[in-house]
Amino acid sequence: MKAVVHVGQAGMEGLSVREMEVLQPKAGEVRVKLKTAGLNHRDLFVLVRHKPTDPPLIIGSDGAGVVDAVGEGVTGVLVGDEVVINPSLGWLEKTDAPPEGFEILGLPFHGTFAEQVVISAVNVAPKPEHLSWEEAGVLSLAALTAYRALFTQGQLREGMKVLIPGIGSGVATFLLQFAKAAGAAVYVTSRSAEKCQKALELGADKAFDSNGDWEQELGGEKVDLVIECVGAATFNKSLKQLRPGGTVVTFGASAGDVVELNLRDFFYGQFRLFGTTMGSGEEYKEMLDFITKHQIKPVIDSIYPLEQYKEALNRMENAQQLGKIGFYI
Template sequence: MKAAYIVGHGGNEVVKVGQRPLPERHAGHVRVRLHAATINRVDLYMRDSGAGITHQLPQIMGLDGAGTVDEVDPDEPLLKPGQAVLLHPGIGCGRCAFCQRGEGVLCVRMSLLGEHRDGTFAQFVSVPAGNVFPMPAGLSFTEAAALGVNHLTAWRMLFTKAQLKPWETVLVFGIGGGVSLAALQLARLSGSRVIVTSRDDSKLERARALGADHAINGRTQDVAKSVMAATGGRGVDVVFENVGAAVWSSAMKSLVRGGRLVTCGATTGDQPPADLRRIFIRQLQILGSTLGNFDEFRDLLDFVERTGLKPVIDSEYTLDQVHAALDRIESGAQFGKVALRID
């Protein structure tokens, strides 16, 4: 089968497109014929170094994907050949205490597609049946693939971790990236007020068109002061953050007393000032999160079908154009998901 895979670490020179063995399907697994996948920041990380992530080379890239069931156990009750599906990228051990209580996302032996094992930048992938979900009606394969990482991550952050309520206000940093756009869409459709930041005025305008209530240019405006002005001096209930050190001080200062900051990334550094006095005096909560469990994914897919949510797609490339797709993500110029069509 055709696939995009890494043979080393460095730049695009280590990313090859060519033939890889067709994945063998074991009992209890489903082999999926992939039609689309999307690029995530971790794909760049795996290309660049993959440091700290156990993996073997060569390895097929890609975390999320959507396609059709190619082969499945004959007694599988929920899936059938030809059915349109999308994937949850985290494969738990099923035996640790976290898996046993339904929190597979905390599994001590979690194996992620495209990180610890072959991923979705390929014509086929084989995964446990529990990781395969029927595709919501009304979505293209590209749109469905985009849900598996960014929207699932944003769902857990907003609704499981931060417990965002419809009457609350959330500040979303770095609008334009996939997980931040997912947060804007989910929060708005759930009834919450959303303030967004970016250093690019054109991205702020597009975010307003998607329903952002207020937009702040982090390059030309003081974010915390602008938040206070937009909230009548109160601050926001929730900060949604995946940038890290560069925005941490502004994020903390933007929270109302008792507010919650939820984070899933540190692209500008992972050692921000703790600001402990502010945390305990104002009784703030700092919440870490990543990905989501199967129940959260089902809830997200139900929400997508009910509301008609469609992920924002920045651009689409063929599998042969994977280098250009990676360059697009690396540039930071994208607004929404950068996708690969796998034909």
């Protein structure tokens, strides 16, 4: 089968489309014939983390398709089922951290940028009927991350005010959609006027320049919750917008890992900071129920043929997208 494979040299130079062996599902596993796949920032990191001496690896965490083989002992999943893939491996219940052995599909195990993928049967779920194949293929990792960040960690409730700095990423657009659906007021920032405009069309209550004066933009209004995935460039600006007792949830640091935190301001503000990553199987199911109830569809930036993986990865690396980038398999 055809697949996007990383081997040897770190980075995009080590990537190529190759023929790989079609695997058989073992006990408890299923094989999915993929129709679409989705790109995540993680796929860029994987190209660095996967070592030159490691065996060839099919990258990719997100995908959707049709079950075409079922291993021994699998119940509740049948050949022909239309499914989405939950890339959270070995983390079933909603706990405060993943258990030992937790991995994300696409490193160290073969991922979804391929005609077929073999995965545990607990990691497939019926494709939501309101989603197209393109939408289903780009859903999982970002939507699950957004869901855990907002609801499990951020404890978002109707009427709360949420600030989302950096609205470009796939996760950020889910955050905006989910928070609006939950009845929150949502404020977003971006360095791009075009992305601000798009966010307003998606329902954001305010959208303003990341480099501007946030306090002025918010008219001095404080927020209950900030979902912070930018990092050093915005972290302390984010903290300044919090009401006393407010919460920051952080899961990304593309603009710098290390921040200066003033503990005294933090504890006088009775602030809360929660680190989060992707979520558990339990949260994945809750997320699917949530998007079905609210008929939420992923915002798609662009869908490429799998062979054009370089164009897609470059678009993401240069932060040109608003919403998700996907592939036709």
